[in-house]
Amino acid sequence: MDVVNPANCKAIAKVPISTRDEINAAVEAAKEAFPGWRRTPPLARARCLLRLRELMEERFEELSRIQTMEHGKTIDESRGETRRGIENVEVAAGIPSLMMGYNLEDIAAGIDEYLIRQPLGVFGIIGPYNFPFMVPLWFAPYAVATGNCIVLKPSSEDPISQVKIVELAEEAGIPPGVWNLVNGGRTVVSGMLDHPGIKGVCFVGSTAVGRDVVYKRCGETGKSVISQTGAKNFLLVMPDAKFERTIAACMTSFYGNTGQRCLSGANLIIVGEGLKEHESNAFYRKVADGFVAAASKIRVGYGLDESIQMGPLRDESKKKSVIGFIEKGIEEGATLKLDGRDVKLVGDWPHKCFLNPSAFEDVTPDMTIGKEEIFGPVASIMRAGSLDEAIQMIHSNPYGNAASIFTSNGKWAREFQYRTQCGNIGINIGIAAPMAFFPFSGMKDSFFGTLHGQGQEAVRFFTESKVVIQRWF
Ligand code: NAD
DSSP states (O other), X not given: OEEEOTTTOOEEEEOOOOOHHHHHHHHHHHHHHHHXXXXXXXXXXXXXXXXXXXXXXXXXXXXXHHHHHHHOOOXXXXXXXXXXXHHHHHHHTTXXXXXXXXXXXEEETTEEEEEEEEEOSEEEEEOOSSSTTTGGGGTHHHHHHTTOEEEEEOOSSSOHHHHHHHHHHHHTTOOTTSEEEOOOSHHHHHHHHHOTTOOEEEEESXXXXXXXXXXXXXXXXXXXXXXXXXXXXXXXXXXXXXXXXXXXXXXXXXXXXXXXXXTOEEEEEXXXXXXXXXXXXXXXXXXXXXXXHHHHXXXXXXXXXXXXXXXXXXXXXXXXXXXXXXXXXXXXXXXXXXXXXXXXOBSSOOSTTOOOOEEEESOOTTSHHHHSOOXXXXXXXXXXXXXXXXXXXXXXXXXXXXXXXXXXXXXXXXXXXXXXXOSEEEESOSSOOOOTTSOXXXXXXXXXXXXXXXXXXXXXXXXXXXXXXXXXX
């Protein structure tokens, strides 16, 4: 399969699509490597990860450029992604401490009890296209650090970053069979879900696949599962928000990564809490106009140009889908204030996958564009009379990935954090992305499972607790 750079439409690589036999071979290799890797002391496993980290640092720029070329994001966004990926390797290298159990002497006279954590065997990891480098690293380093082996399937759309990582893992001394890679789409996923040799699966992607295919099939086949899925994120602007900083944060949230982030802002609610009607109208206009003016200045083009602020969509079909949403928004009565279909680029690139930022006003939460995940550079601007009403608007949406509030009022911020049913909350932060040592949360239709990726929760996911009670006569 060709991997095509969406900015210049040139094929940059070819990847093979793995057959059923190759999936079986990968699982067999992992199963075979498991006993030896499990017996490797955690400190020795950690040293392999530290070497991997060093190699990633040495190739930092190369790895970042690959992401821009295979995905389309700007080079600075790619550097951010590389950094976030490496941080997960660093955190997982703390495994000798992270994997410790606990004990208690004399739970009865002369009897001690302790808990140990043990790896399970082989895990499957299935990635989405929007963060080709980072997302699989929310899981892979923790799986490997805890003594498991993995079969990883990157998105078929941009798999090169993961091919590079597996090469570096080998160079770092991670033994053959521990870190395996297969390529392909849905057939490969179903091969992994059905494979009896795979004990658990980590999936990141759309809700349709994550819930209806992955979570369901893992239940049927008895696999443990982390399934992180789709999103529709709301950002609230309160009357006392710092105006310039809020608008700047909104630009990165709504249009960064071309809107293809599960933490991207999608709906902007301008909240007139405590304001009289005419004040509320003036406040609304100021924020909405400021937002649209800033969005219209975003420089769109090929992400390897350092001055570019927004790259193309990953491919033509994604652009088509976003245009479909824009048309639906117009049809349902929203006002299109900024029309990104009118493509203007910095540089002479084919328009095939590009859109400029779009922004709608007069959107309500029940309209298609207010409700469904667009996954592109389209903002829906809404109004609420109070914080309470805004929180209810968030709760009327089935997703619960992220939500942010912009305010100078601690009471409003606390109320928002306390009540909002979303897994990642931002307070004066536009992209509420948890660091590697915190779980990547998600609620409602944005997450299926119990434990999340990253940090301590990932360590727990990749290990089974065993409790030992001992008495010596
Ligand atoms: P996707 O669901 O189309 O694909 C995800 C993975 O599943 C890919 O590896 C793909 O090859 C495979 N796949 C696709 N269709 C399949 C099918 N019918 N059966 C089995 N496997 C299938 O998602 P995507 O378009 O690659 O990624 C975008 C989605 O991921 C968005 O919905 C976004 O919100 C979500 N996402 C969520 C998080 C999170 O942490 N919650 C993070 C990043 C992306």
